[in-house]
Amino acid sequence: MVKLCFDYxxxxxxxxxxxxxRKESNDVLSLGKAVAAEVRKCGIIVNETRTSDATxxxxxxxxxxxxxxxxxxxxxxxxAYQPEKAKGVETYTYLNPGAKSKGLAEGIQSALVALGFxxxxxxxxxxxxxxxxxxxxxxxEIGFIDNIGDNNLYDKKRNEIIKVxxxxxxxxxxxxxxxxxxxxxxxxxxxxxxxxxxxxxVRENAESQVRKLKAVGVDAxxxxxx
Numbered sequence: 001m002v003k004l005c006f007d008y009x010x011x012x013x014x015x016x017x018x019x020x021x022r023k024e025s026n027d028v029l030s031l032g033k034a035v036a037a038e039v040r041k042c043g044i045i046v047n048e049t050r051t052s053d054a055t056x057x058x059x060x061x062x063x064x065x066x067x068x069x070x071x072x073x074x075x076x077x078x079x080a081y082q083p084e085k086a087k088g089v090e091t092y093t094y095l096n097p098g099a100k101s102k103g104l105a106e107g108i109q110s111a112l113v114a115l116g117f118x119x120x121x122x123x124x125x126x127x128x129x130x131x132x133x134x135x136x137x138x139x140x141e142i143g144f145i146d147n148i149g150d151n152n153l154y155d156k157k158r159n160e161i162i163k164v165x166x167x168x169x170x171x172x173x174x175x176x177x178x179x180x181x182x183x184x185x186x187x188x189x190x191x192x193x194x195x196x197x198x199x200x201x202v203r204e205n206a207e208s209q210v211r212k213l214k215a216v217g218v219d220a221x222x223x224x225x226x
Contacts, residue, residue: 002173003045005065007075007129008032012055017080019146025053027145027154028076031162035076038166042175062132070135071173072104075127078154079141087147088118092125092139100136104172108140111164115157117143117150140165 008029010016016024029050036046047068049061065073079090089112091105105122113119120141130137142161143150154161167177206222 001043001045002071002175003047003068004039004169004173005047005049005068005070005073005133005135006032006036007049007061007065007073009075009077011050011053014055017078017145019080019083019151022145022151024078024080024145027078028142029053031142031158032076034162035165035169038162038177039169039173039175041178042170044170044173044175058128059132061129065129065133065135072100072169073129073133073135073137074104074169075129075137075139077139077141078143078145080144080146083146084148085146087144087150088120089113089143090120090141091122092127092130092141093122094130094137095124095126097124098136100172101138104136104169105138107168107171108138108165111168112140112142112161115160115164116153 008025010023010025011029012025014025016028018024029052033048033051036048039046047064047070049064050056061075079086089109091109091112093101093105097105102122109119109122125139127139130139143154145151163177170177203222209220
């Protein structure tokens, strides 16, 4: 059974990078948990170093990972430099990474760049959570929190970010992504509009209409409401 360890940076007393009232710790917790939920649908075990806005030290994070044997350790972060001076995504491995770490980092980086983020590349660093963990490890910096353009992209394409990260992780972990039957839940800042065509008391009539819609190229399905 494939087992992953997800690490959501900062938390609690440590908000991480902050900009205009926005906290890195909140962004990565929300996004990371959504990715974990998608990955679990494929039968993958995901353990998390934190599941709430709690303070967790670097040593506590690595100790948590060291207690088990994981196929991958993935740390979620957002970047910061100087307000509006830098943008883009970058994915880190430890110094002289193995093939598994490098392969996952490259897959994640390519997937995020394809969504429109500036490509800052796959890099190596002596970060604690990369150095002190046993499993092949990567650290993702998903856009700059002190860049309005990156924040807009992060919010606008949040569902797509969740999807491509899940796919990239599953590709290396040996799972197959399962398309959600309903849209991934949006953030409070987003509004989703769902198009419906008719309601029927008889299921056969509903299924007949679905066949007609599919015949003209419309993606349709029967959904039950009570």
